[in-house]
Amino acid sequence: MDHSIAITEQDIWLALERVKDPEIPVLSLVDMAMISKVELTNEKCVIHFTPTFVGCPALDMMKRDIKTEVELLGIATEVVLDMNNTWSSDKMSTEAKTKLEKFGIAPPVTIDDSELTQEALDRVRCPHCHSTDTTLRSAFGSTLCRAIRFCFACKQGFEQFKPI
Amino acid sequence: MSGIKDLLFKMADDALIIGHRNSEWTGIGPVLEEDLAFSSMAQDKIGHAFALYTILHESFGEAEPDTLAFKRTEKEFKCCQLVELPIGEYDFSLMRHFLFDHAESLRYEMLANSSFQPLAQVAKKVKGEIKYHVMHADSWIKQLSNGTEESKARMQSALNFAFPYALGIFETVDSEKELIDSNVFLGEAELQKRWLENVSAILQGAGLTVPAVDPSKAVNGGRKGFHSEYLQPLLTEMCEVVNTDPDAEW
Ligand SMILES: [Zn+2]
Numbered sequence: 283m284d285h286s287i288a289i290t291e292q293d294i295w296l297a298l299e300r301v302k303d304p305e306i307p308v309l310s311l312v313d314m315a316m317i318s319k320v321e322l323t324n325e326k327c328v329i330h331f332t333p334t335f336v337g338c339p340a341l342d343m344m345k346r347d348i349k350t351e352v353e354l355l356g357i358a359t360e361v362v363l364d365m366n367n368t369w370s371s372d373k374m375s376t377e378a379k380t381k382l383e384k385f386g387i388a389p390p391v392t393i394d395d396s397e398l399t400q401e402a403l404d405r406v407r408c409p410h411c412h413s414t415d416t417t418l419r420s421a422f423g424s425t426l427c428r429a430i431r432f433c434f435a436c437k438q439g440f441e442q443f444k445p446i
Numbered sequence: 447m448s449g450i451k452d453l454l455f456k457m458a459d460d461a462l463i464i465g466h467r468n469s470e471w472t473g474i475g476p477v478l479e480e481d482l483a484f485s486s487m488a489q490d491k492i493g494h495a496f497a498l499y500t501i502l503h504e505s506f507g508e509a510e511p512d513t514l515a516f517k518r519t520e521k522e523f524k525c526c527q528l529v530e531l532p533i534g535e536y537d538f539s540l541m542r543h544f545l546f547d548h549a550e551s552l553r554y555e556m557l558a559n560s561s562f563q564p565l566a567q568v569a570k571k572v573k574g575e576i577k578y579h580v581m582h583a584d585s586w587i588k589q590l591s592n593g594t595e596e597s598k599a600r601m602q603s604a605l606n607f608a609f610p611y612a613l614g615i616f617e618t619v620d621s622e623k624e625l626i627d628s629n630v631f632l633g634e635a636e637l638q639k640r641w642l643e644n645v646s647a648i649l650q651g652a653g654l655t656v657p658a659v660d661p662s663k664a665v666n667g668g669r670k671g672f673h674s675e676y677l678q679p680l681l682t683e684m685c686e687v688v689n690t691d692p693d694a695e696w
Contacts, residue, residue, distance in 0.1 A: 336571050337493015365497075368570045403581075420479040421578045422486035429578075430479065446574040 315373035458498035465491030591652035613664035
């Protein structure tokens with residue numbers, strides 16, 4: 283197909299910015315660092331996509347959303363799961379973490395090289411009042427990627443994006 | 447090659463079956479947080495099972511993951527009997543979860559360095575998730591064992607009951623030797639050794655007595671297709687859910 287205006291890789295990335303994480307509507311899949319590669323030829327576009335949690339129930343929905351959004355640019359799109367790339371919450375950008383905190387979810391603490399320690403988990407700041415006097419209530423929250431914590435300073439419960 | 451398939455099937459079947467058992471706590475957990483915890487862990491586990499069935503499908507030409515999960519006979523399942531048992535009282539479910547997930551965590555840590563790449567990749571992802579399962583189990587074991595005399599006695603009897611079944615996790619099959627020789631997996635004996643160290647530390651710290659490891663009491667058979675009376679009814683039920691709603695997403 284001959285496009286009068288060629289689609290660039292940047293156009294694809296901009297389209298991907300419009301695809302939000304269904305569980306965290308303020309973050310795009312690009313913010314989440316879930317897009318590992320974009321391959322663009324004249325005929326089609328292949329998006330390599332890295333899931334956060336292996337059993338994430340929103341996976342198929344996200345794949346569909348990517349395909350729909352990118353195909354609006356007028357190019358056939360294929361979304362493939364990239365199992366060779368391991369997602370880690372450390373890959374999320376600082377900007378993404380700030381957005382997450384403003385949304386009311388404590389961002390994941392940085393874990394160096396996958397060694398998750400109790401100490402690292404306890405270093406969590408309350409998204410409401412910013413106190414670090416908080417404790418883990420349950421490692422499992424309303425979605426796979428969230429834990430439930432409690433803040434002693436403002437006496438409120440909050441959710442944390444689990445470092446993984 | 448058959449060694450890797452045996453390993454993938456038993457791991458996937460363990461995860462699928464315990465995932466379904468854990469999901470039975472949805473709506474009836476002792477507190478709301480536990481409800482969420484058990485259903486989240488169930489989702490994780492079923493996800494792990496499907497990741498492993500996918501390797502069987504893509505690398506070994508086995509059937510589609512859905513077919514492997516829901517269309518095999520009881521005899522073809524290679525899960526250990528520990529995961530088949532009904533959820534029982536909360537003490538038992540918690541103790542099973544503790545004993546099982548410590549083994550899972552160590553198993554995936556070992557497999558993250560496997561010479562079989564597709565499995566090593568999945569293991570790298572899964573081991574991070576399992577850490578949360580272990581943390582959850584550890585904190586409840588400590589809490590309940592340090593509670594009243596009654597809750598401590600209940601934890602001890604749950605442990606005494608579950609322990610011989612937990613030893614069945616490490617039942618070996620003949621094809622294991624090739625896995626050890628080719629650096630795919632360090633083997634069940636090594637896994638059991640590391641597992642015993644880890645669970646003993648937590649259990650003793652919580653004031654419980656770790657039963658002696660008596661191989662003659664281990665509840666074996668699962669890895670060779672011999673199961674408890676509880677597996678078939680569960681498989682039938684899982685299969686019915688799939689058949690009534692063919693588009694259900696797992
Ligand atoms: Zn606060």
